[in-house]
Structure formats: structure tokens, C-alpha cells
Amino acid sequence: MAITSLFRRTLLGTCITKSLKTPLTRQWRHNYTGPQSIHEILQRPIKDAENRVAVLSTGWVRAIRKHKNHVFLHVSDGSSSEHLQVVSGSDLFEKSQASYGCSLAVEGVLTKSPTEKQTFEVEATSLRVLGHCDPVQYPFKVRKKHRLDYVREHLHLRPRTNYFGALLRMRNAASMAVHEYFQSNGYCFVHTPILTSSDCEGAGEVFHAVAPDENVNKKVKAEESSSKLFFNNGAFLTVSGQLHLETISGAFRKSYCFGPTFRAEKSTGKLHLSEFYMIEAELSFTDRGIEDLIDAIRGLVTSVTGQLYAKHGDDVEFFEKQMPADYREAIRKLATAGSYQAISYTEAVNLLLKNNINFDSPISWGGDLRKEHEKFLVRHFDNSPVFVYDFPRELKPFYARENEDGWTVAAVDLLVPGVGEVVGGSVREERYPILRQRLEELRMDHQYEWYLDLRKFGSVPHAGFGLGFERYLQCLLGIETIKDAIPFPRFYGSCKI
The missing domain is CATH 2.40.50.140 (Nucleic acid-binding proteins)
Structure with missing residues (x-):
């Protein structure tokens, strides 16, 4: 036959x-x-x-x-x-x-x-x-390696290139590994809203959400605004699902979300997008405080990275071939729990001052760590991932738990090779009197009355963190600009297709 x-x-x-x-x-x-x-x-x-x-x-x-x-x-x-x-x-x-x-x-x-x-x-x-396809008009030519900035000009076609085919498979694999880690460790997946009335103070510039008949440039008095706005109050595109997750943490031991977030920063830098994905988690009953938080962050990153190396070696190898050898070795440390280092903010500042590096942004206690400072700290620890903890109170949002010294809060950042900070988190201030006082100092107590209620009714010690998904991929895959770590990049001045 x-x-x-x-x-x-x-x-x-x-x-x-x-x-x-x-x-x-x-x-x-x-x-x-x-x-x-x-x-x-x-x-x-x-x-x-x-x-x-x-x-x-x-x-x-x-x-x-x-x-x-x-x-x-x-x-x-x-x-x-x-x-x-x-x-x-x-x-x-x-x-x-x-x-x-x-x-x-x-x-x-x-x-x-x-x-x-x-x-x-x-x-x-x-x-x-x-x-059919006309190879003359087709923007990608056979057996030619196109620059990524050229490919980015053709967003609707770039998934057909080898580079973005590999990227999309890695995004898919990493996304599934994230869910697998959380699900196997007792976390409840929560869909947090994209539209929110909370700007999650300190998380970044926000996009305002308005109905077609609302004039965003028209200033109205606070008492008049509720009758003129679609939602009867100010609404924003979310910059973080954290505050909504905290409402869940009042009933669930562990919860997480994984969705888009939006920042209205006018930046076109290699580490900034206007729309990107965040992995956020909250843990209740954290009796060890920041140690529980660090363990949770490290557990997620090592688990996801390990899975990608173990199950998706071909695509990992595709990206590794484009990396310097020392960077390949550094990135592999993300999968090994014993490679992670930890240093307090105060120790980090003293280390930076001691080395007397001619930084573009001078460093002093109380000042924020810039990318150059973060990358220096990673290099100092032999290109290992580094936790920096106990930041000055003024550098972190109101919900970070105040330490006994009265100057610092139990907050932590995870710094990694290539990009610097990839995770930020904190032990949440669960003590009602201290949180109310802090909000009153900031004149935000009325706005966050509902948040104070979470401390009035059955509050427990809890902590949480957020991991920037694109920054993680940028670090792991050695991607030069974050615009090439997401299928459809949105950034200041650009929102194609």
C-alpha cells in the first residue's frame, strides 16, 4: 500500500x-x-x-x-x-x-x-x-542575525525569530514553575484587581483610570469629585497586588498573585517598562520575621531556576551561548540555596564607603542604593545573589515593620547579577497603634482606614514580597534590555499594536 x-x-x-x-x-x-x-x-x-x-x-x-x-x-x-x-x-x-x-x-x-x-x-x-510569504518583503532575512532593536520594530512578527521563540518558551516554562512552587507549598492563588483605588504608596507613579466623559485635566474639589468620577473615587491601574493580598492573608496562611502591573515612570531605560508582570506573595504567622521572608524568596527563586535548568536545557543553552563564561557561572548560583549571601543595609553602606569607589551617585547612610551600588555588592560577593535587609524607615513604604532601633524597618531586597534588585519585600507592620501613628504622620490614615481594620480584627505577624518577572528573566537569560524580555513592551513613548 x-x-x-x-x-x-x-x-x-x-x-x-x-x-x-x-x-x-x-x-x-x-x-x-x-x-x-x-x-x-x-x-x-x-x-x-x-x-x-x-x-x-x-x-x-x-x-x-x-x-x-x-x-x-x-x-x-x-x-x-x-x-x-x-x-x-x-x-x-x-x-x-x-x-x-x-x-x-x-x-x-x-x-x-x-x-x-x-x-x-x-x-x-x-x-x-x-x-504564502514573499521573502523579498518579509522583514527578516534567511540566515541573517538581526539586531534586537531592529526586530523590536516588528512586534507582530518577532515571535517568529529563533530568539523570541526561545524567550516565549522560557516565559511559559518559568510561569508554570512559579505556579508549581506555590501550589506545592500551600499557597492560594488570588486574582488581584487591575483597577484599584489604592496607589500602594511608594510603589511608583500611577496611571489614572478615567471614563470617556471625565476630564482628567479639570481640577475639582474633593467633596465634588465623587459625583463626577465613574467609580465615585479615584481609580488607578495597579502598581502592586500587595495590599489586596494582605486582605487575603487575614484568612489564609499563604497566598500569591501573578499578574500585570503598571508604572507611569517616564523612563526608557534598560530596566524599566510601563507594563510588566509581578509575582507577589504573602505569608501569615511568620514567627521568625525576616528570616521566614528570606527563606520564602530564596525558595521560589531556587525552585524556578532549578526547574528551568533541569527541564528546558535546550532553550537555556541558546541564551547561555550568548553570555560571557563568568556570567553563566554567576547565574547558575540562583539555583543553589547555599550561594545566597546576606548583609544589612548599614553593613552594605559601610562596605561601599570603605571601598571608596568613585560612584556616579554618592552613597551615605539613609540614601537609596542605586544600580551601581547594587551591582558592586553582587560583584563583591563573588557574583552571588545578595539579600540586603533592615533599611532606613524613610526608604520603605509605611507598611514595613519598624525595628526596635526606631530607625530601620524589617525590609529586604534581593540583588542579582546583571540587573541588581529583582525582589523587594518586608515584614508587614501588624501592630495597630504603631501603624496608625505612622499613617497619621503621613496624613494617610483616612485613606487607609480599611487597612487599619486588618490590624484591629485578628491581626497576625505576616510578611510578603514582590518579584519582577521580566527582571528575573532578564537576569537569568542575560537579556540586555528588559524590552526584549516581554512579548509586547510598553514604555514611555511607545505602545505599539
């Missing part, structure tokens, strides 16, 4: 290769699973190639090599870091009118590849172009 005929009977490939003239039966609909992904094909047992098993796959042509009697096509569908090599006769290829960038349905037989570059290849018996 001919290979194509056998294939059509066993896998019902006629859905692509031939139009059906009769209605589909329920049994047919139930049994048909469609073309196999390239990942599935490449994971098949070697005996399938030895037995020349028929396969059907679909994807996009990433490269074409023409020889006298044969044409080699590299086909990708995003499911794997490897492409599927398809070997076609010259006549079959010319008849199909396939070209670089087009989408393609391939029927053929699976065979062992004669080269070491890939395990399998497919000898094509049928090629069908599903969507």
Missing part, C-alpha cells in the same frame, strides 16, 4: 491534503487529533524512524537549502527549540511553491538523520503551502 494512502487511512490526513465532500461523523470528530507538533515528533522513539512511520506536521519554513536533486527545509512550529528537517525532492518542492517564511503542511515518513545535528528528519511525500 502506498505510504500516502496508508497515512491518510491511519491519521486521517485528508483534512489538510484533500477537501472533504461529506459531513464529518461524530466518531471522526472524536478520534482525529490533528497534525503532530514538532516537539512530539522529535520525542518519538527511534524505532519509529527505523520502521519509517508516516507523520503529518505543520509549521513555518525557517530555512531552505537547495541541492541538485533535493531540497532541505527547516520547519518550526514554536513547540521546540529544534527545527524539523524536511527532505523533499526538487520537483515536489518546486510544485508546492514553498518559500522562506511560508506556512506548510508536510506529509512524509520519519527516518533517522545521517548527520549528528538532528536525530530525525522527514522524507516528504506531500508539501502543501497553507500561507
